[in-house]
Amino acid sequence: MPRIPLTWLAEHVDLPAGTTAEQLAADLVRVGLEEEAVHGAAVTGPLVVGRVVERTPEQQKNGKTINWCRVDVGSHNEVADDGTLRPRGIVCGAHNFEVGDLVVVALPGAVLPGPFAIASRRTYGHVSDGMICSAKELDLGEDHDGIIVLSPDDVDAAPGDDAKALLGLGEEVLEINVTPDRGYCFSMRGVAREYGHSTGAAFRDPAVLAEADARPSTGDGFEVQVEDREPVHGVPGCDRFVAQVVRGVRAHGPSPAWMQRRLTQAGMRPISLAVDVTNYVMLDLGQPLHAYDLAQVSAPIVVRRAGPGEQLRTLDGTLRDLHPEDLLITDSPARVGRAGRVLGLAGVMGGAESEVTDATTDLLIEAAHFDPVSVARTARRHRIPSEAGRRFERGVDPRLPRVAARRAVELLLQHGGGTADESVTDLDRTAPPTVVDLPLDLPARLVGVPYTTQEVTETLTDIGCSVEVGDGTARVTVPSWRPDLVVPVDLVEEVARLRGYDAIPSVVPQAPAGRGLTRAQLARRGVADALAAAGFVEVLSYPFVGAHQHDALALPSDDARRHAVRLLNPLSDEQPEMRTHLLVTLLETVRRNVGRGLTDLALVETGLVTRPGPAASPAPQLPGGVLPTADQLAALDGAVPPQPRHVAGVLTGLREPAGWWGSGRRADHTDAVEAALLVGRSVGVPLTVSAGAVAPWHPGRTAEVRLPDGTVVGHAGELHPRVVAALELPARTVAFELDLDAVLAVAPTEPVQAVPVSTFPPAKEDIALVVAEDVPVGDLLAAVRAGASSSEAGDLLEELRVFDVYRGAPVPDGHKSVAFSLRLRAADRTLTSAEAAAVRESAVAEAHRRHGASLRA
Structure with missing residues (x-):
């Protein structure tokens, strides 16, 4: 979720003086940008700059190491017995600072976001007289592993100075929610434009092309080759690549205080000048950039797909096996002494070998435009949720690379010294802008508001479109920053959004005639109602499982229920498979409730299970960005395994509660059998039971549930004691599971005929x-x-x-x-x-x- 500092936004749009985050949120919600939170103004009381003068690590009995610190906070130091001031003693659990560092200290009486009041308190054998703060504790970001260390070379502050103004904590920061089709709003430029649409305020585009940006590439810049000859997804993986060299820059030095403050307000941790500049330009314009250590890169830069067996150690230190569809940034394939290296995953994350280090003085600045589908798949495949990837997968303005690269170079030269090469590489293969033919009466017909031709054309012009009006149709050229506008209804949505959703009348549509629920839907509802009337509570569990859950149920190694569909991108590595029966997930729900003190349970679930056959093949991976063919859809449908609907229930503890009438009755295997038979009775199928033995049930207290023709459709009874112990459930827990689809398949289709009630005695x-x-x-x-x-x-x-x-x-x-x-x-x-x-x-x-x-x- 992007965070919008109001002072930063005001550089691009006329923001009235005194505007609050709440007012800004109200203005933005009118154009579809919803408020998530307001940050930055929730710190009250004394928050000051401190200098660490002593730091003593102390090992605790629990194995944790804390630091007993003395921190000079200027005039806020404590008064000693002799009347002199001495540094305050503070306990700190972080370890990313040294004696002499400037830190941020919350003194007793301060209230941090939460709210969290700071007071002197005894801890770890000391009286901690304040707190040394991290970015997360001040609601400035998510970094909680280390405290904020201020650079003395770039921060004009002394111990005791107010830290709120230094960190911009007096400024409000609005966090907004951006829908996937509005990727341009992941930047100050995009949000400022939307604010202008909402209020009519004058918008100043920071990405206007300068004269230097309009000049063609000279050809003598850093060589770049794009070898994505056969794009996987039907479009080039990279259609624009801008590169420029900067020499003699203090790349690893600190960025200016104002830039660090803005990055911190936006939720990013300042690192070094080179990294901060690329992040700052990305947040401002929406164009991700990357800075390479020029000494570690050999010309030419080659953009290509990954080859067999290639690996990359990314900036997070993880060695990753690359996929043939991964788009890579590599250097020369023929450098003396070694083969060409992989420098990064295009649009996702750079490599560790070419990152900026303390010794870096020469930089290669990259600003490129990558295919959103390629970036999205790579990011998900390697599970790298990077800020660059978030923007690329939503669509980045292909005009931005040249402007963003120039802006980054200007900032590097201004704050890090050095010189920039005159030559700029700009490999531009971008497609012409999208043109959409819009019937001028379509917005009124679809929305129900009588928009005039002038209103439609003015609205589309305001969002940056070029509109040519013909006979009843407008030829609309979509702006480069709106890749989501591809068909006429997209333009209709823009007209409705900017003209105001509140102008759309509230009309209750007339319900079309229908036949109601299907027979199967009615039957399933009948089963659910019957079980609920019998005292069961219906639950819903996630259908993802792991092999350890089958082990807990003591399923044999050759059990068909262990043969499951495995997901390529599971939500959890511990549960990468789709469930093959309901009990495996329902018992996890029971276990969670029992762990929270609920021991008398009767839970039931109806849901799909996935049962692949022994010869099941993986689903084909279809290309993105293009309409699949009929054969591809047929192959995909053929790879979908059977997914029958099951119903399962579990009972623990007392089935009949205790009270003055007696001690109650514990649920036993007969209750599970009766519940299974109840499923059949509710749909008119006379199920029968016979002795059976199958995991996870007790072999001597298990019933096979059969259809009238003898087909086994489920089991019911008492769970095996070892399973009960493994899941930490109450003793003698019972359960049932049926193939509901198989039961419904033999249910009578005709309505039940009422039988006259006999008046004669039995x-x-x-x-x-x-x-x-x-x-x-x-x-x-x-x-x-x-x-x-x-x-x-x-x-x-x-x-x-x-x-x-x-x-x-x-x-x-x-x-x-x-x-x-x-x-x-x-x-x-x-x-x-x-x-x-x-x-x-x-x-x-x-x-x-x-x-x-x-x-x-």
Whole structure:
């Protein structure tokens, strides 16, 4: 998010005296630039310059090293017993300063952003009488690793002087949010232009071409070659490259105080003159630049794609393996004693070998224009979110390189001495400006506001377009800094934006006729409603997992659920795969809730899983910036693996709460099985269960959930104790997971037919059957149901349930007694005792035939 110091902005646009950041934000929001925060005015109380006169490192018991410092703060020093002033004692955890350095000190009574009040306090065995501040603590940037060290060569300050004015903390800085299509607003130039559109204030373009900028390249400058012969994305990776040499400059010296202050206000840490100048020009104009140590570069500069096996150690110290699509800046391929080196990733980050050092006196200044798609892909591929990359990937004005290079050279010569070579290299292959034919009535038709032709043309002219009006159509030449304007509707959006969104009438559109939700959508909502009514809370988890999560669930090494789609650019290196089942991510949600003290849980999730086949191939990488062909889209679609929708639930702790009525009831495997069966009942599919064994469930307390045709669509039961322990869940946690798409595929498509309610009384029969211990109760229940519903018994069974399982005398060893309750009813009569007995006998007979069951005496 760019930060806009008001004093800096005022150099490019007439900003009324006394304008506050809030007023500026209100003006900018009218043209689509939203306020994020206001910085810089939140420091109150004494903030002064201090000089470190003593620094004693002290090792603490926890392994941390702190510095006990004495800091001279001038007239703010503490009064000793003899009445003299002595430096204040301050504890500091940073280590990037030495005795004699000038630092920024917040004295007791100061209030820093947060708010964070400063007071004398005892810490690490000392009384710390203030705080030595970092940039982040003063809300001047994100640098929190080290404190601010002021350069005595460039800062005219003495101990005790006010540091707020020195750092510009009395000035307000507005942080704004810029949408991806407005990349030109990542500069003071762009924001000043937008402020002028909003208020009518006079805008002064700092990037106007000077006479020197208009002169063609002489050809005797530093040689540059662009060898991007076959651009990957359909457009050249580099279409303009400006280079100029500066000699005898104090490149590693400090930049002037005003420049350091502005960089700090904008959220960047001052480093050295060469780096600060390139950053300053980038923030001001929007054109990224790079300064090379000329002694480490051999002509010619070659812009090309990476070759096989090439590597680059970037400025952040990371050695990176380069990709064939990476656009590189390299030097001569035939320098004596070595091959040509890679100097940097074009538009993203430079290399460590050619960076400016303490010994650098001669510089090569680069200002180029790179393809946004190429830069964006390289930055994401190597995970380098650089300021230069942010601007290039949103589109940089191709007219800027020559102006920005001249401005950087002027600043280097002004503040670092030296001379600049007269010759300037300017390799310019930029395309002509975009021309869009705009029907003049299109803005009124699309927006609903009767814009006149004059209003449309004036608005487009104001944003920098050249407009030629014809018969009902305007031929609009788009300005170079607006690469986002490519089709007529883009211009319509600009008219609506600058003429004011508040002028657009609020009209409720008429809803088109439709058929409502699809059958599948209704069914999924029915499942969610049924589970919610049963006490489950629906959650949503991210679908990204890692191999360690499969290990925690004790999945076998050959389990198909371990075969997952791997992402090239995962959000986290620890979770680079797409989930293949829901429990793996749902259990992480349960674990997080349990860790926060919630132990009685019933959570459910419905979501997609990704199940690649054994012969799955990676998706083809399509070129950017061009419309893909039908064959490319077909290949991409063919590489997409199946993504069925699953439903899963987890229960921990008490299923029924404790209270005055009793101690409650702990959730067990039957609750998970019942929830799975509830999913089927809610969509009209009679699911059945049988004993099963699969990770991560307990092998003796797991049910396979089957469709009527016997197809296994999921599992339910108690999780394995080792899995529960690995995830630190409550004991006896239970869970279920079903393939919801498979269940819905066999759900009846016709509406459920209502059945008349019988007015005749029910007949009740109880039977207790003795069977071998290894006969599953579910199988025995199916046999009883089949017998009670047979043609001989008649269609009288209304309800069947198990109400008791008993082991012990007089039941023989190795057997169990299972008791069933049958509820019988006829629609047209009261059942006789003989009819009820016939149903009972038929059920017992079928159970005996299938499982050898006998009536318990």
